[in-house]
Amino acid sequence: METGNKLQRNAFALAVISGCVLIILLAQFKVINLYIQSVIMFMGINIMISTSLNLVNGNMGEFSCGHAAFLCVGAYVSSITSVLIMAPNDITGAPFLPPELAVLVFPISVFVGGVVAALAGILVALPSFKTRGDYLAIITIAVNYMVISGIENLSVVGGPRGFMGMKKVVKSMYELADIPWMMIFVALGTIFCVLIIRRYVSSTYGKGVNAICQDEIAAEIMSVNTNKVKLVTFMLSSGLCGMAGGLFAHVVGYVNPQSFNILKSTEAMxxxxxxxxxxxxxxxxxAVFFTFLLELLRPLQILKWVIIPFTLVLLMQFRPEGIMGNKELTDVFPKLRKYCRFK
Amino acid sequence: MSLLKVEHMTQNFGGLQAVSDFNIELQGGELVALIGPNGAGKTTIFNLVSGFYTPTEGSIRVNGKDTRGMRPHQVTALGVSRTFQNIRLWKDMHVLDNIRVAQHYRMGYSIWDAFARTRNYMGREKEIDRISWKLLEAMNLKEYAYEVPPNLPYGLQRRVEIARAMSIQPQLLLLDEPAAGLNSRDVEELIELVRWIHDTFHISIWMIEHQMKVVMSLCSWIKVIDFGQTIAEGTPEEIQNHPQVIKAYLGDDTI
Structure with a gap:
């Protein structure tokens, strides 16, 4: 009885894990080609980007328009870390560690990217103590431009030409063992990101975020340390986005500052x-739907940037609350509640 | 040591003196009212005591601690809780969550505990749940635990807001016009509720109220202010016949 219940409560988690394992196995045995693999990886990265932005724009009710800044910081920092340590380069010359250790160094570099991005999040978090809404939105745009322009002027990391070398790190992982490493890491990163956010927003600590969104003054009077909660939320959001950036940089194998401009932030929004x-x-x-849409409309080339914003116009007209509103899947289908443990 | 000691509190907004030389001392367990005409500075006094403004002059001590420089959530953690004139519940959160979040200051776990779901986190969350349910039951709100506030009638929303303020486990409860917008039956219930809270939890309650029925049947001490000045204080009987108070409310008979 007890074990049966436990199995049922964890059914959702098991389904997610077995789904990931299935996709990785399909990739391993070359059932799905490299193109589909990369679409699936972008899906995972997009899930990380949208869930982390949702924490700020959705749960906290702020309007962050510069989320790509943190993606950029994470991408650059983790790329630089992994390339400096693992690949021959202009700055430090020969790699520090043998290529066999790439499998260990890569997740660490992604994590470092996340940490630095979280620190960059302080740039937005500190002004948020005093400002809200539109004014904070302008600050986030400013931060986005600051990051991009800063990196464009850093010739050490390639400036506007971009930074590469991550392919070598990824290659040494595949040389160690021919399994879809990147797929595994993206899956792990996505699960980690969603799990952390889920745990955060369902705790009393994280519900303070919703309280700030709905009435900040009441939250402060009712003993919520609003500044601390804002700081933690911004850092968590930007940190997880930074990890997504690290994964993105290694999947693509090349980053340049302009790929993290305001258009990317808009995509996240x-x-x-x-x-x-x-x-x-x-x-x-x-995130899954949007990635599909982008790929489906790829044959239209540049015209897809007419159609996608147009769907946004339709969305705002006919369903302004989005696909799910502010409900979770378990609110829409209460039967699902049996299969996942949420509290 | 007194629970609340306000000495010579003065608040200026630019050239306007909203509160001048306000003094009060609460030992704990009193039921005190603060009355005065509109714009007299009553809510400003509550905003000062709950740490929302810092007084221009004078001091506020809660249990001997000077609250100058503290942020409102720190003052609340000292045991000063309040409600608002216009109900300020979190509208998208159900009643239970409203009660839970107001216990933020004694969660007793860090953000890392929440990420890792440690034993400490689980235990503390369970404790918060237990306290919340107990409070909801005591306040007769149990059946509305999963309702969002806008779906409740106004009288019940008031009750929820008072319950939320009580979940802080305060020593001093500030009620800012608790009877505003209530019908006569709700007012009766409110009087009962405030009296029950006072008798059960033995806390100090300090309220701003315009309805004399509420003030006269509950409070043992009344302070009257007008244009930021304390014009009278005393028992309900003394205040009812105080010439200054009559003048403040009804005006001078000299034209």
């Missing part, structure tokens, strides 16, 4: 508004 503000499952669903 579209995913959040498509999914529904403050809904974690909505953010995941819309």
């Amino acid at each position: 579209v995913m959040v508004y498509l999914g529904g503000m403050g809904s974690l499952s909505g953010a995941v669903i819309s």
Whole structure:
């Protein structure tokens, strides 16, 4: 009885894990080609981006328009870390460690990227103590431009030409063992990101975020340390986005500052508004859907940037609350509650 | 040591003196009212005591601690809780969560505990749950635990807001016009509720109220202010016949 219940309560988690294992096995045995593999990896990265932005825009009710800044910081820092340690380069010359250790160094570099991005999040968190809404939105845009322009002027990391060398690190992982490493790491990163956010927003600590969104003054009077909660939330959001950036940089194998401009931030925002503000499952669903949409419309080339914003116009007209509203999947289908443990 | 000691508190907004030389001392367990005409500075006094403003002059001590320089959540953690004139519940959170979040200052776990779901986290969350349910039951709100506030009638929303303030486990409860917008039956219930809270938890309650029925049937001491000045204080009987108070409310008979 007890074990049966336990199995049932964890059914959702088991389904997610077995789904990931299935996809990785399909990739391993070359059932799905490299193109589909990369689409699936982008899906995972987009899930990380949209869920982390949802924490700020959805749960906290702030309007961050510069999320790509943290993606950029994470991408550059983790690329630089892994390339300096693992690959021959202009700055430090020969690699420090033998290529066999790439499998260990890569996740560490992604984590370092996340930590530095979280520190960059302080740039937005500190002004948020005093400002809100539109004014903070302007600050986030400013931070986005600061980061991009800063990196464009750093010739050490390639400036506007971009930074590469990550392919070598990834290659040495594949030389160690021919399994879909990147797929595994993206899956782990995605699960980690969603799990952390889920745990955060379901704790009393994280519910303070919703309290700030709905009435900040009441939150402060009712003993919520609003400044601390804001700081933690911004750092968590930007840190997880930074990890997504680290994964992105290594999947693509090349980063340049302009790929993290305001257009990328807009993409992240579209995913959040498509999914529904403050809904974690909505953010995941819309990230998957949005990645599909981008790939489906690829034959249209540049015209897809007419159609995608147009869908946004339709969305705002006919379903402004997004796919899920502020509900979770378990609110829409209460039967699901049996299969996942949420509290 | 007194629970609350306010000495010579003065608050200026630019050239306007909203509160001048306000003094009060609460030992704990009193039921005190603060009354005065509109714009007299009553809510400003509550905002000062709950740490929302810092007084221009004078001092506020809660249990001997000077609250100058403290942020409102720190003052609340000292045991000063309040409600608002216009209900300020978190509208998208159900009643239970409203009660839970107000216990933020004694969560007793860090953010890392929440990420890792440590034993400490689980234990503390369970404790918060237990306290919340107990409070909801005591306040007769158990059946509304999973309702969001906008779905509740106004009288119940008031009750929820008072319950939220009580979940802080305060020693001093500030009620800012608790009877505003209530019908006569709700007012009766409110009087009962405040009296029950006072008798059960033995806390000090300090309220701003315009409805004399509430003030006269509950409070043992009344302070009257007008234009930021304390014009009278005393028992309900003394205040009712105080010439200054009559003048403040009804005006001078000299034209």
